[in-house]
Amino acid sequence: xxxxxxxxxxxxxxxNKRTNLLYSFYQALSEHFGDMQSLLANAMPLxxxxxxxxxxxxxxxxxxxxxxxxxIMCEGKKVYNLQEDIFVDKNSPEIIKLLQDGVMxxxxxxxxxxxxxxxxxxxxxxxxxxxxxxxxxxxLGVFRVERLKKNKPFTESEKEILIELARELSSxxxxxxxxxxxxxxxxxxxxxxxxxxxFATSLRLSDSLQEILLSIQDAFRFDRTSLYLCDPKTNxxxxxxxxxxxxxxxxxxxxxxxxxxxxxDASNSxxxxxxPLSVQGKNLGxxxxxNVLSRTPIKKGEVLSLKQFSSxxxxxxxNARLFEKVQELSNYDDLTGLALRRFFKENLAQEIYRxxxxxxxxxxxxxxxxxxKQINDTYGHLFGDEAxxxxxxxxxxxxxxxxxxxxxxxxxxxILLPRTTGEEAKHIAAxxxxxxxxISLPADLSGGKEVKLSISQGIAVFPTDSDEMSNLFKxxxxxxxxxxQGGRGFYALYEDVKxx
Amino acid sequence: MIFWMLPDTxxxxxxxxxxxxxxxLRQNPDINLDVQIINRRTLWTKIFTxxxxxxxxxxxxxxxxxxxxxxxxxxxxxxxxxxxxDKNISVSEVIDPLRPHCFSNVxxxxxxxxxxxDITALHYREDHLKAVTVNPEEALSTWQGMLDICxxxxxxxxxxxxxxxxxxxxxxxxxxxxxxxxCLWGRGAELFTQDMQNSGFSSTAFQEGMQDFIDxxxxxxxxxxRERSSIGNISAGKSSLIITRRQNISMFERESFKVKTLxxxxxxxxxxxxxxxxxxxxxxxxxxxxxxxxxxxxxxxPDKQVSYASKAEVFPAFEGAFENFLxxxxxxxxxxxxxxxxxxxxxxxxVTGAVMEIMANVMGAVSSAILMRKYTPELLKQExxxxxxxxxxxxxxxxx
Numbered sequence: 001x002x003x004x005x006x007x008x009x010x011x012x013x014x015x016n017k018r019t020n021l022l023y024s025f026y027q028a029l030s031e032h033f034g035d036m037q038s039l040l041a042n043a044m045p046l047x048x049x050x051x052x053x054x055x056x057x058x059x060x061x062x063x064x065x066x067x068x069x070x071x072i073m074c075e076g077k078k079v080y081n082l083q084e085d086i087f088v089d090k091n092s093p094e095i096i097k098l099l100q101d102g103v104m105x106x107x108x109x110x111x112x113x114x115x116x117x118x119x120x121x122x123x124x125x126x127x128x129x130x131x132x133x134x135x136x137x138x139x140l141g142v143f144r145v146e147r148l149k150k151n152k153p154f155t156e157s158e159k160e161i162l163i164e165l166a167r168e169l170s171s172x173x174x175x176x177x178x179x180x181x182x183x184x185x186x187x188x189x190x191x192x193x194x195x196x197x198x199f200a201t202s203l204r205l206s207d208s209l210q211e212i213l214l215s216i217q218d219a220f221r222f223d224r225t226s227l228y229l230c231d232p233k234t235n236x237x238x239x240x241x242x243x244x245x246x247x248x249x250x251x252x253x254x255x256x257x258x259x260x261x262x263x264x265d266a267s268n269s270x271x272x273x274x275x276p277l278s279v280q281g282k283n284l285g286x287x288x289x290x291n292v293l294s295r296t297p298i299k300k301g302e303v304l305s306l307k308q309f310s311s312x313x314x315x316x317x318x319n320a321r322l323f324e325k326v327q328e329l330s331n332y333d334d335l336t337g338l339a340l341r342r343f344f345k346e347n348l349a350q351e352i353y354r355x356x357x358x359x360x361x362x363x364x365x366x367x368x369x370x371x372x373k374q375i376n377d378t379y380g381h382l383f384g385d386e387a388x389x390x391x392x393x394x395x396x397x398x399x400x401x402x403x404x405x406x407x408x409x410x411x412x413x414x415i416l417l418p419r420t421t422g423e424e425a426k427h428i429a430a431x432x433x434x435x436x437x438x439i440s441l442p443a444d445l446s447g448g449k450e451v452k453l454s455i456s457q458g459i460a461v462f463p464t465d466s467d468e469m470s471n472l473f474k475x476x477x478x479x480x481x482x483x484x485q486g487g488r489g490f491y492a493l494y495e496d497v498k499x500x
Numbered sequence: 501m502i503f504w505m506l507p508d509t510x511x512x513x514x515x516x517x518x519x520x521x522x523x524x525l526r527q528n529p530d531i532n533l534d535v536q537i538i539n540r541r542t543l544w545t546k547i548f549t550x551x552x553x554x555x556x557x558x559x560x561x562x563x564x565x566x567x568x569x570x571x572x573x574x575x576x577x578x579x580x581x582x583x584x585x586d587k588n589i590s591v592s593e594v595i596d597p598l599r600p601h602c603f604s605n606v607x608x609x610x611x612x613x614x615x616x617x618d619i620t621a622l623h624y625r626e627d628h629l630k631a632v633t634v635n636p637e638e639a640l641s642t643w644q645g646m647l648d649i650c651x652x653x654x655x656x657x658x659x660x661x662x663x664x665x666x667x668x669x670x671x672x673x674x675x676x677x678x679x680x681x682x683c684l685w686g687r688g689a690e691l692f693t694q695d696m697q698n699s700g701f702s703s704t705a706f707q708e709g710m711q712d713f714i715d716x717x718x719x720x721x722x723x724x725x726r727e728r729s730s731i732g733n734i735s736a737g738k739s740s741l742i743i744t745r746r747q748n749i750s751m752f753e754r755e756s757f758k759v760k761t762l763x764x765x766x767x768x769x770x771x772x773x774x775x776x777x778x779x780x781x782x783x784x785x786x787x788x789x790x791x792x793x794x795x796x797x798x799x800x801x802p803d804k805q806v807s808y809a810s811k812a813e814v815f816p817a818f819e820g821a822f823e824n825f826l827x828x829x830x831x832x833x834x835x836x837x838x839x840x841x842x843x844x845x846x847x848x849x850x851v852t853g854a855v856m857e858i859m860a861n862v863m864g865a866v867s868s869a870i871l872m873r874k875y876t877p878e879l880l881k882q883e884x885x886x887x888x889x890x891x892x893x894x895x896x897x898x899x900x
Contacts (some may be wrong), residue, residue, distance in 0.1 A: 066868045067725060073511075080511060083672045085864065087725035087871040108730040148729070223554050224897070244898075245551060245576040265893065292894055293572070293854045294548040295861070474771045490877075 014157070021050055022164055029172045032179070037081075039176045043169050044074035044143070046472065050165065051158055053145040061084065061140035066090070066141060090106065098142070102163045105154075111149040114154045116166045120174035123181030128213035141173070181301055188305045191219030196312060206322035212313055213243040216289075220302055223293045228259075228319070229285040237285070243294065262288055270297040275306055275313035284314050284321075333407040335385060336392035341456075344406035347468060348416055355418075355462055364426035365415040366476035367432075367457040370488040372411035375451065383445040384411075387453055394435045397429070414476070422461040422493045427456045437489075456483040457491035464492045501788040502534045503795065504543065506778065507671075508616075513537045516811050531791045539671075540566070544853060551576050555785035564615060567601040567845070569775035570825050574604035574611040574793040579781040581609040585793040590764045593802075593818040598777045601848040612779035613800050614688040614817035616809055618745035620682055620774045621839050622646075622765065626758040632656050637799035640746035643683065643712050643767040646741070646890065650721035653740050666722035667739035669746075673725050673897050674867045675717055679743050681774040685844065686767035693796035693857055696847070696899045699891035701836040701884050705768075710862075710880060712767045717870050724867045734759065745776060746813040747832065761835035763770050765844055775843035777817055851894045858887050872879070 027253035028046055030296040033039035044056045055075045059068035071082035088095055098104040098117055106113035118141040118229055145154070146160065154162070165496050193217045209227055217225045226242035237259055237300055266274035272290040276283065287310070291298060331343035339347070348364075355362055369375070376384035388411060395405045395415065443450065458467065458480030465475040475494040482497040483490050507513045517535050525533060537763050543565060548829070552558055565573065573579045581604075584588050591602045591609055596749035622640060629636035632652035639645045646734045650665040657663040684690075689705035692698060700706055716722040723731050732738020733757055742748075743764065752759035763771050780799060798804060805816035806825050816822045826832050846852050862883045869875040 065864060066872065067864070075511065078514070080507070080514075081537060081542055082507060083541055084728050085672045085674050085725050085867075086727055087868060089872065106727065106730075111725055112729070113729075114729075144727075146729075203840070218552060221549055245548065246578065247551075291548075292890070292897065294545060295854060295857045296545055296548065302886060328638075360878050442568070 018161055018164070020404055021161065021260045022168060025050065025168055026166055029168070033172075033176050034183075035180060036173065036176055040072045041074075041079045043172070044072060045077060045161075046078040047145065047165055047169075048074050048077065048141065051145055051154075051162060051440065052147070052152075054148045054150060055146040057084075057144045058424060059084075059142050061088065061142060061207070063090075063140065071141075083276075091161060102166065106144065109146070111151055112153045113144055114162060115142050115144050116159075116161060116162045117142055118166050118173065120170045120177070122174070123178045139177075139221075140169040141170075142167075142251045147364075184299075185301055185305065188219060188302070191215065192305065192309050192312070195219070195309075205317070205324050208316050208320040209241055210249050212316065213241060214247075216245070216287075217243050220306070222289045222291070222298070223291045224289070226288040227285065227289070228252075228254075228262075230283055232282050232284065235283055255297055259286075265290075272314055273298050273303055273306070275310045276319060277310055279311070279314045282318075284317050287313065297426070302348070334389055336407050337396065338392050338413065339404055339406040340408060341408055343470070344404060344408070344414065344416070347371075347404050350417060351418055352462065352467065352469060356467065361464075362462045363417040363420045363422060364460045364462070364472055364476050365417065365425060365429055365432075365457050366408075366460075366473070366480050367413050367415070367429075367455050368480070369411040370454045370456055374455075379446045381453065383451075386441055387439075387451075388443060388471060390439045390441060391436055391455065394439065395432060398432055398435060414473075422459060422464070422495055425459045426459070426491060426493055431458060433457070433489070454489040456480055456488045458483060458494065458497075459491060460494045501531055501562065501791045501795070502536060502558070502560040502563075503792075504536050504538050504623050505564040506540055506543065507537050508778070511530060520811060524795065525836045527798075528791070528794060531788075531794070533549050533791075533795070534643075536560070539864045544857065546888045547578060548574060550783075551578055554783065554883070555579065555787075559783060559786070561778060561782065561783055561786040561788040563789070564778050564780055564796055565612075566853070567598055567612075567617075567779045568848045569855075570601050570779060570781070571605055571848050572850045572853055573781060574607070574609075577784060579611040580784045580786070581607070581611055581790060582613065582782070582793075582796075583609060585782070588847060591707060593820065595817060595819050595822055597775055597845045598779075598817055601777065601845075603848075605848070608784070612781040614798055615778050615780050615799055616805060616812065616814040617775060617817045617822075618747075618814045619775035619776075619836065619839055619843050620743060620745050620764055621747070621835070622681060622743050622757050623734070623748060623752070624762070624764045625734055625739075626652060626760050628657075628737075637762060637783065640741075640762055641764055643686075646743070646765045647715060647719065647721070650716070650719070650741070654721065659738075660738065662723075662730065663738050664721060664723045664731070665740050666716055667733050667742040668724060668729065669742055669744035673723075673731075674860075675724060675730055675863040677712060677856060677863045678745070678774060679774065680710060680713040680859070680863070681846075682764040682772050683712040683767045685772035685774075686764070686770055687712070688769050691846075691859075692851075692895060696849060696851070697895060699888045699895060701888035701891055707877075707881060707884055709767060710866075711849065711877065714866055714875075716871070717867065718875060724873060745774070746837070748813050753831075759788070761839075763839045764832045766815060771842045773843040775840075775845045777845075815897070850898050851891075854894050856889055859888050862887050 001130040025046055029043060040058050044058060048056045057070060058072045059070050062069050064178050066088055067089050068086040070082055073080045073082050094104055094107045098115055100219060102117045104115050106151040106323050119138040122139040150480060213225050213227055224242055226240060228237045231238050240254055241249055242252055243249045255335065262274060266288065267270045271292055274286055274288050276286045278284060289298065331340055333340055351362055354360065369387060375387055399405060406414050408414045417428065433455060436453050439453050441451055456474045460475035460479065461470050462472060466472045479492040479494040479497045483492045507517045514535060514537055521533065523658065533878040548732050550559065591599055591610060594602060598617060602610050602612050602614065604611050624640065633639045633649060639649050653665040686707060687705040687709035689703055689709045689788060692700050717724045734742055764773050769858050780796045782796065786792055802818050802821035804819060805821045809816045809825055816825050826836060865883050866875060866880060869879055
């Protein structure tokens with residue numbers, strides 16, 4: 001009776017001790033740990049202490065690579081960040097035993113060392129399990145406790161405690177990973193919200209693209225983020241931009257078969273991701289993300305967030321494109337495609353400012369179509385419009401990209417020629433006149449009669465003739481008047497006219 | 501001030517460093533120093549996220565890193581140009597091969613300062629080798645000669661439990677992606693073409709060089725992916741040879757037996773040894789940048805380089821200090837004169853760190869395949885083909 005009572009007391013004391021130990025482990029780990037490293041850095045010294053071990057190692061079980069990869073090691077309560085990979089063969093009897101029993105003695109160390117299995121569902125699986133109620137496969141890890149100096153084998157009862165500690169630690173790892181997943185999702189959501197606000201305010205396409213790239217780079221921390229825009233009609237890539245770890249937005253060279261190559265690179269890769277951008281079935285382009293330098297896998301949560309957000313990015317790009325189109329419509333004349341007076345004057349003001357600041361020269365050509373009123377009256381407005389369109393086309397085709405032609409009103413046009421002297425402007429005027437004279441208009445609009453066009457042009461030069469906008473126009477107009485007085489169909493430089 | 505350093509002396513790094521820095525802290529009582537030991541893999545991952553956290557709490561002020569990362573750290577705008585602290589800063593004292601590794605190739609400014617360097621060499625237990633050959637130096641002059649010696653050693657020490665002729669010096673316990681470099685270079689293979697435009701992974705010489713090194717594990721001469729503590733070492737008589745970049749002279753001097761040092765055996769055309777180094781850089785926007793620079797200058801002082809080199813079994817990175825260190829020990833002069841003459845290093849290029857990660861992955865895959873008894877030369881070829889594609893892509897993206 002006494003013996004039985006004694007045995008019961010010992011078992012109770014043992015059970016109490018174990019319960020107390022587990023409770024204190026539970027309590028110590030119940031605070032919030034921002035990441036796995038801090039959780040393990042707190043847990044390992046406790047395990048070392050509770051079980052009377054000399055060293056504790058924690059390994060991630062990387063099933064794909066068949067290795068246990070050391071994450072943290074603790075000795076004398078000090079925690080170390082070292083590297084070690086141990087091959088693990090899932091079919092070996094020892095590992096089968098570890099997977100079944102949750103504990104095994106080290107098969108190769110010549111002092112007491114025990115491996116203990118940790119199993120948890122991980123954030124993705126936990127969330128899926130919550131939704132479906134179906135238990136998903138586990139993430140695995142192990143810790144190894146060693147009595148290198150003490151050289152005292154671990155008893156069965158100690159191994160049971162280790163299994164219980166592992167169970168508690170597994171649940172803490174799961175909670176930490178779920179927490180980390182949620183806080184990362186939250187951070188991404190915040191970043192994406194911020195992005196939405198940015199998109200709403202930056203309507204210019206180039207600004208939007210820059211903002212998209214830089215904000216995504218900052219929020220998701222990829223090595224490189226690229227954005228390719230496609231022609232909505234042909235689906236061909238027309239331009240591409242990227243930002244890498246230097247933080248600078250660069251224009252990409254678009255080579256042949258680039259899309260095919262990018263698709264091939266992104267498929268079957270955990271360090272690359274490609275997401276199409278489309279609005280209402282319209283393909284706008286795609287975004288590519290990669291970690292090819294750091295070789296860090298892109299997380300599933302990141303993929304999910306970016307996929308969800310891609311429609312907003314596409315919408316922002318579409319809006320910016322529409323805005324540019326609207327701007328184009330409001331700045332350019334519908335019939336001739338030339339700039340309108342307001343837009344021209346804004347540009348001229350900027351050119352005057354720039355030229356004054358950097359001591360530059362520019363010219364202004366004021367021109368109109370000779371006898372345009374008679375043409376209109378004789379052959380009708382349709383024919384007049386055709387004449388205007390043809391002359392405008394010649395002007396656009398004959399100028400440099402930096403020049404700005406404008407329909408100033410009626411048949412009157414003005415051309416801004418940056419960094420162009422009077423003599424150079426005369427050459428351009430001569431070329432325009434020659435080409436306009438070669439225009440052949442559709443005979444069916446003129447009742448089968450051939451109508452030849454010509455233009456008169458007056459040229460003023462900044463700053464020689466004037467450094468002020470309205471005076472410059474006046475100088476060009478005076479020169480034009482001189483040409484008209486002289487019989488039209490020619491050009492004149494104000495400076496020459498003034499001398500006469 | 502936070503100083504991130506690599507585990508130069510393994511588990512003892514923190515203790516060694518704290519002891520080493522005692523003088524510095526006495527001379528600079530205002531500096532509150534926190535030394536954090538971070539392994540190379542973790543540090544590599546961290547530099548990509550650090551960029552977004554720069555200036556925030558917990559960021560290091562001073563970091564130690566492999567010499568060939570200077571370019572990527574400068575490109576990522578993680579490091580402060582050192583002329584900010586000293587207009588007249590110069591690296592003229594730094595030994596030749598490592599000097600370009602202090603600069604950014606783009607801005608041509610100095611971003612890092614070398615702290616120490618190490619060189620691959622083959623060390624062997626003379627008593628063990630004498631048991632299987634009359635002339636170890638000659639036998640170990642070629643890679644094939646070394647493999648033959650390993651075979652004889654394995655047979656000779658057949659009754660010693662867990663004996664492997666070659667001790668694995670790789671920290672991860674895998675096939676080391678840095679120790680393989682002399683085999684590759686010795687075969688005439690290169691990681692990339694000289695203009696850094698193309699990968700060299702697909703060449704026959706590259707595969708042959710890899711195979712040379714892999715043979716050590718494949719033939720069972722060197723343990724891989726085992727618990728580190730289960731592996732016996734030269735001192736315990738469980739191994740006879742070791743290929744390592746650490747000189748280990750002070751450790752070997754304590755033993756009752758003699759350890760001799762040779763260059764890495766010639767694989768084919770020539771003997772090449774790998775010279776690597778650790779540099780120090782100051783993080784941009786560090787609030788303790790002045791203190792960090794004070795520590796950087798202190799650690800790289802020639803006398804401190806010499807004293808740290810002895811503790812960490814490495815070499816000083818400054819010419820004068822290096823020569824003094826070498827000349828102080830006749831053993832070192834004898835061992836390293838030829839080795840240094842045939843040493844070369846990796847380029848300081850934005851892609852080098854990533855390419856070495858790719859190499860580590862190839863070695864990891866090969867190591868697992870060997871242990872699963874699935875390794876074939878065809879598997880190596882496939883792994884190298886994959887790696888070649890990856891390296892080519894990185895070069896296309898970053899090599900302009």
